[in-house]
Amino acid sequence: MLTAAIIAAVIFFVPPVKGLGDLAKIIFFHVPTAWVAVLAFFVSAFFAAKFLRTGEFSFDELSARSARLGFIFVLMATASGAIFSKLTWGAYWNWDPRQTTIFVLILIYGAYLTLRAAVTDEKARAKVSAVYSLLSVLTVPFLVFILPRMFFSLHPAPVINSAGKLEMDTEILTALIAAAVDATMIFYQLMKKRR
Amino acid sequence: MKLSNFRFEQAAAIFRKDFLLGLRRRAAFAAMLMFSLTATANLSLSIGGAIFDENLLAALLWVVIFFAASAGISGTFETEAAAGTLATLKLYAEPQAILFGKMFFTLASLAALTVFLLPIFLILFDCTVAQIWLLLAVIFFGIIGLAAAGTLIAALTTSASVKGGLFPILLFPITLPIFLPAIQLTAAAISGADFETELLMTMAIFDAILITAASILFDYLD
Numbered sequence: 001m002l003t004a005a006i007i008a009a010v011i012f013f014v015p016p017v018k019g020l021g022d023l024a025k026i027i028f029f030h031v032p033t034a035w036v037a038v039l040a041f042f043v044s045a046f047f048a049a050k051f052l053r054t055g056e057f058s059f060d061e062l063s064a065r066s067a068r069l070g071f072i073f074v075l076m077a078t079a080s081g082a083i084f085s086k087l088t089w090g091a092y093w094n095w096d097p098r099q100t101t102i103f104v105l106i107l108i109y110g111a112y113l114t115l116r117a118a119v120t121d122e123k124a125r126a127k128v129s130a131v132y133s134l135l136s137v138l139t140v141p142f143l144v145f146i147l148p149r150m151f152f153s154l155h156p157a158p159v160i161n162s163a164g165k166l167e168m169d170t171e172i173l174t175a176l177i178a179a180a181v182d183a184t185m186i187f188y189q190l191m192k193k194r195r
Numbered sequence: 196m197k198l199s200n201f202r203f204e205q206a207a208a209i210f211r212k213d214f215l216l217g218l219r220r221r222a223a224f225a226a227m228l229m230f231s232l233t234a235t236a237n238l239s240l241s242i243g244g245a246i247f248d249e250n251l252l253a254a255l256l257w258v259v260i261f262f263a264a265s266a267g268i269s270g271t272f273e274t275e276a277a278a279g280t281l282a283t284l285k286l287y288a289e290p291q292a293i294l295f296g297k298m299f300f301t302l303a304s305l306a307a308l309t310v311f312l313l314p315i316f317l318i319l320f321d322c323t324v325a326q327i328w329l330l331l332a333v334i335f336f337g338i339i340g341l342a343a344a345g346t347l348i349a350a351l352t353t354s355a356s357v358k359g360g361l362f363p364i365l366l367f368p369i370t371l372p373i374f375l376p377a378i379q380l381t382a383a384a385i386s387g388a389d390f391e392t393e394l395l396m397t398m399a400i401f402d403a404i405l406i407t408a409a410s411i412l413f414d415y416l417d
Binding site for chain 1: 356
């Protein structure tokens with residue numbers, strides 16, 4: 001865990017030196033956290049399905065832990081994203097499709113954790129939250145399909161950073177992938193640690 | 196979904212039971228209707244005759260439907276849970292029959308809600324609808340989705356200790372893929388603009404997925 005954190009620090013702080021501007025540093029934090037937030041969501045649903053199949057409470061525990069970690073990561077991704085958005089696009093928030101998706105993810109995580117907190121009986125809580133976790137996974141592909149339509153129609157001109165994504169230096173790309181891998185490792189370690 | 200176990204008579208019996216109980220105890224139903232009336236009047240009064248464009252009207256309509264539905268259907272399993280008869284009901288009927296009986300009853304309640312709400316809403320906001328069939332189709336697909344997701348989530352929240360507010364929190368993210376196209380299509384229905392049939396299709400497909408998912412997942416809740 002500690003070593004992972006140190007490696008993370010190295011990876012996080014090396015690339016900006018050769019990066020674009022100072023602002024671009026944020027993406028090395030933002031993209032990996034967002035990636036883990038989404039990953040944790042599916043991991044949580046995966047263990048929820050495993051729990052429903054087997055009835056093993058350890059799977060429920062893993063599903064819950066993944067959701068808790070995911071919630072923390074999604075908050076970090078959103079906060080860093082909002083700052084980046086303010087600095088580059090001029091506003092903290094403008095409901096572009098990605099922002100909407102991540103916000104829905106916050107809502108789902110929040111709803112899931114509220115549900116867990118509200119059910120006291122251990123067995124009922126495990127079942128109920130596993131069912132909710134699986135139900136909420138279904139919405140994601142639909143939102144990915146619907147949201148760009150919704151929000152393009154409100155803003156006829158594409159205001160999103162489609163142009164900014166065209167090219168990426170291999171160095172930055174490597175660093176970004178490394179950061180994402182590292183964030184995933186941190187997530188994995190945190191999942192394992194409290195087992 | 197275990198269709199072999201599914202007995203239509205059982206689902207119909209549960210629908211009938213809830214319907215008769217609903218006639219006797221009108222509180223939940225009346226609360227839902229009154230909620231929608233209050234919310235609409237509240238919005239209309241606070242705005243005081245200002246003219247709205249169709250996007251805003253569509254959004255307001257669906258917000259009112261969403262919260263009125265939340266108020267009305269969150270207690271779908273409440274009567275049985277409070278009386279301790281849910282376990283007995285589960286002995287008598289297949290889970291699938293219980294689910295679908297409840298779902299149809301919820302759908303019927305929501306249909307009644309919109310029949311009540313829609314004219315009032317349109318009158319109070321002085322709104323003419325250019326494509327009434329589109330509006331009805333959107334509402335139809337919208338309330339199917341709300342009923343399917345709402346019934347399962349009502350089953351989830353019966354075991355929760357804190358009930359107030361939990362239901363809409365859980366329902367909203369799940370029904371968002373219905374909610375967003377519904378608003379856009381309703382706006383198109385009001386203004387008479389062209390609309391994307393794909394969005395209507397999306398709503399229908401998502402309804403089907405919600406019903407299937409509710410059916411599969413309900414088996415695990417006992």
